Amino acid sequence: MKFNWFHLMPYRWLPEDFRERYHGVWVDLPNSLYDPGRGHTLYNEYLDMLEYADQLGFDAIGVNEHHQNGYGLMPSPNLMAAALARRTSKAMILVLGNSIALYNPPTRVAEEFAMLDVLSGGRLIAGFPVGTPMDVNFCYGQNPVTLRDKYREAHDLILKAWQEREPFAWNGKYTKLRYVNLWPQPIQKPRPPIWIPGTGSIETWDFCAERGYNYSYLSFSGYKRARKVLAGYWERMAALGKEANPYSCTFFQQVCISDTDEACEREWWPHVDYFFNKCLHLYPGMMGPPGYMTEASIRAGVVAQAGNTSLNMGMNKSWKELTEGGYIIAGSPATVRQQIEELARSLRCGHLGVALHIGSAPMELTNRSTYLFATEVLPHVRSIWNEWEDHWWPKALPADKREQPGSHNAAVQARAERPKEVSA
Amino acid sequence: MSDTPRSVLLDLGANRPTIEVLEGGEGPPLLFLHGAGGIAAWEGALPLLSRDYHVYAPLLPGFGQSTGLEYIEDQLDLFLHGFDVMEALNIDRPYVVGESLGGWMAAEMAALRPEHIGRLALAAPVGLWRDEAPVADLFGNMLHELARYLFHDLNCAAAQRMLSMTQLFSNKDDRTQEQIETIIGMSRGFRTVAKFLFPIPENGLERRLWRIKAPTLVVWGEQDRFISPVYAEIFREKIERAQVVTIPNSGHLIGLESPEPYAAALLSWGREEPS
Numbered sequence: 001m002k003f004n005w006f007h008l009m010p011y012r013w014l015p016e017d018f019r020e021r022y023h024g025v026w027v028d029l030p031n032s033l034y035d036p037g038r039g040h041t042l043y044n045e046y047l048d049m050l051e052y053a054d055q056l057g058f059d060a061i062g063v064n065e066h067h068q069n070g071y072g073l074m075p076s077p078n079l080m081a082a083a084l085a086r087r088t089s090k091a092m093i094l095v096l097g098n099s100i101a102l103y104n105p106p107t108r109v110a111e112e113f114a115m116l117d118v119l120s121g122g123r124l125i126a127g128f129p130v131g132t133p134m135d136v137n138f139c140y141g142q143n144p145v146t147l148r149d150k151y152r153e154a155h156d157l158i159l160k161a162w163q164e165r166e167p168f169a170w171n172g173k174y175t176k177l178r179y180v181n182l183w184p185q186p187i188q189k190p191r192p193p194i195w196i197p198g199t200g201s202i203e204t205w206d207f208c209a210e211r212g213y214n215y216s217y218l219s220f221s222g223y224k225r226a227r228k229v230l231a232g233y234w235e236r237m238a239a240l241g242k243e244a245n246p247y248s249c250t251f252f253q254q255v256c257i258s259d260t261d262e263a264c265e266r267e268w269w270p271h272v273d274y275f276f277n278k279c280l281h282l283y284p285g286m287m288g289p290p291g292y293m294t295e296a297s298i299r300a301g302v303v304a305q306a307g308n309t310s311l312n313m314g315m316n317k318s319w320k321e322l323t324e325g326g327y328i329i330a331g332s333p334a335t336v337r338q339q340i341e342e343l344a345r346s347l348r349c350g351h352l353g354v355a356l357h358i359g360s361a362p363m364e365l366t367n368r369s370t371y372l373f374a375t376e377v378l379p380h381v382r383s384i385w386n387e388w389e390d391h392w393w394p395k396a397l398p399a400d401k402r403e404q405p406g407s408h409n410a411a412v413q414a415r416a417e418r419p420k421e422v423s424a
Numbered sequence: 425m426s427d428t429p430r431s432v433l434l435d436l437g438a439n440r441p442t443i444e445v446l447e448g449g450e451g452p453p454l455l456f457l458h459g460a461g462g463i464a465a466w467e468g469a470l471p472l473l474s475r476d477y478h479v480y481a482p483l484l485p486g487f488g489q490s491t492g493l494e495y496i497e498d499q500l501d502l503f504l505h506g507f508d509v510m511e512a513l514n515i516d517r518p519y520v521v522g523e524s525l526g527g528w529m530a531a532e533m534a535a536l537r538p539e540h541i542g543r544l545a546l547a548a549p550v551g552l553w554r555d556e557a558p559v560a561d562l563f564g565n566m567l568h569e570l571a572r573y574l575f576h577d578l579n580c581a582a583a584q585r586m587l588s589m590t591q592l593f594s595n596k597d598d599r600t601q602e603q604i605e606t607i608i609g610m611s612r613g614f615r616t617v618a619k620f621l622f623p624i625p626e627n628g629l630e631r632r633l634w635r636i637k638a639p640t641l642v643v644w645g646e647q648d649r650f651i652s653p654v655y656a657e658i659f660r661e662k663i664e665r666a667q668v669v670t671i672p673n674s675g676h677l678i679g680l681e682s683p684e685p686y687a688a689a690l691l692s693w694g695r696e697e698p699s
Binding site: 027137138141143144145146284285286289290291293295298299 | 563564565566569604607608611612614615617618619622623624
């Protein structure tokens with residue numbers, strides 16, 4: 001089993017009366033609440049956390065894309081991935097991902113992902129989300145009715161751009177390009193692994209199965225509530241004749257660890273409370289614009305259009321309810337280890353994104369949690385699913401072939417800084 | 425006057441939509457283009473107009489029994505589709521009454537083929553934009569919030585009916601099959617609207633308004649909080665000889681809130697000699 005240390009990068013200083021005063025955490029939250037000075041420290045702390053996870057041996061470090069969002073400060077995850085590519089060399093880099101229908105032309109994503117793959121020595125995992133309605137429809141103005149069609153076209157164009165070795169013309173409905181000719185090309189052949197985040201629609205499962213992509217089930221409700229959805233995923237894979245390889249599936253779980261269960265509640269509750277009760281203050285009127293969901297998905301009752309309020313993402317819950325309900329896995333290393341095993345076996349996921357930073361958690365608390373996970377949990381759970389081959393993992397250059405940042409300066413420093421030659 | 429319209433299905437041909445048309449009354453043709461809510465019942469101005477006119481009210485794909493949204497890719501397709509329906513109904517130079525979304529469509533059609541529209545009434549049409557008077561967001565609000573934009577009097581029957589729909593979006597899984605079908609039906613119609621009006625219902629109509637030749641009446645609810653009545657003045661300025669009628673004590677859905685004075689204005693405009 002593989003573990004990626006995943007960051008949402010929330011803003012940590014939403015006011016006490018945030019829920020009473022503001023419509024929601026996303027789209028129309030006034031940016032007067034954002035202090036760029038604090039933001040400077042925050043970005044650097046957050047990147048440090050991800051770099052620390054690399055040092056401690058997590059298999060991957062992960063970033064994602066949100067817009068106009070108080071709990072996700074990465075409108076451009078590629079910038080963060082670029083910074084990480086230079087400061088890390090072991091962990092794979094999961095960008096989950098770029099909402100490809102937003103980019104005009106979508107070859108921009110093909111280019112930037114190729115740059116990241118080359119820069120990182122083939123460590124990129126390329127995520128292609130459709131994107132949330134808040135991000136793609138309300139912040140980026142995409143038409144919800146044509147969004148999925150545009151997404152498919154962008155996907156096809158990016159894949160072709162990565163694979164063609166001669167310039168080609170692309171006469172699409174949404175993108176028309178006379179000359180597509182990608183420089184640079186990704187290191188990974190035939191392409192970087194592609195992971196598709198989703199929230200449980202059959203169309204996305206089929207899309208992944210047909211093309212050999214990893215399905216990443218994103219939820220803030222935790223592993224116990226995910227069983228039903230992922231049982232549906234595995235049933236669908238069986239119906240499509242796909243092998244039940246756990247590595248085709250990723251799940252995300254918020255995790256916090258302290259020395260003891262009691263210390264965990266004391267240390268983490270304020271930050272968990274901040275996440276579930278401030279960061280998830282979402283406005284239902286923007287969660288389902290008409291056409292975003294297919295009729296089949298609405299009928300399946302996944303979510304009703306135009307104002308569903310049954311999100312049940314863990315708001316107004318106590319520590320006890322959140323931990324017992326599996327919204328968070330929290331406690332001593334032993335408690336967490338046991339629940340991670342239960343999560344893996346019950347969901348059959350080979351990849352787990354662990355959100356070890358939650359809400360308003362500060363640096364030391366987060367790194368302590370990361371350290372305890374790496375030293376007391378990881379060694380015990382890594383062997384789960386060892387009998388399966390992971391076809392959804394980067395084919396990076398061998399570690400000794402990857403460039404070390406700064407090594408080229410060091411190699412030439414003495415010669416470059418030699419005394420001036422004095423002509424005779 | 426008949427309160428039960430006839431329903432006719434128009435097959436527009438292969439790879440084109442199939443359209444349900446509600447018809448009522450006898451007389452010269454009046455083409456009624458509905459707003460974003462479709463036509464839930466033969467109500468509002470419709471029964472009143474059908475006293476003097478043969479009213480044809482086609483439903484856009486996604487509404488009623490109309491299907492085939494996939495054949496209407498963009499706005500030009502939509503306006504040409506309007507003419508396809510007129511041709512299939514065999515009506516020439518009708519009096520076109522359009523409400524909100526339908527008003528925008530009517531104005532665009534009249535600008536595209538001015539000689540094919542006999543007379544025009546635009547009831548609080550979308551299609552224009554001023555930063556200082558933004559049109560409310562039809563797609564980013566919950567129903568009970570939308571009602572506040574659409575009605576002047578939230579106690580009127582139509583507003584209460586809309587507010588009662590919010591119960592469909594309960595946080596429990598206790599909806600009946602009929603309620604689920606209602607939600608699906610609403611989402612299907614709303615999808616059609618979003619295809620053409622998301623995220624901002626403006627796509628250059630203003631620079632085409634001068635092309636309209638039909639005698640044009642612009643009707644606005646005085647308390648319209650969805651689209652400010654300031655837009656009525658822009659339509660009046662840009663369409664030659666257009667006139668504006670304001671309906672007092674009425675919000676955006678004039679037909680549902682003030683059917684009598686509204687229908688009276690439309691009928692009176694129909695009797696005007698072309699100037």
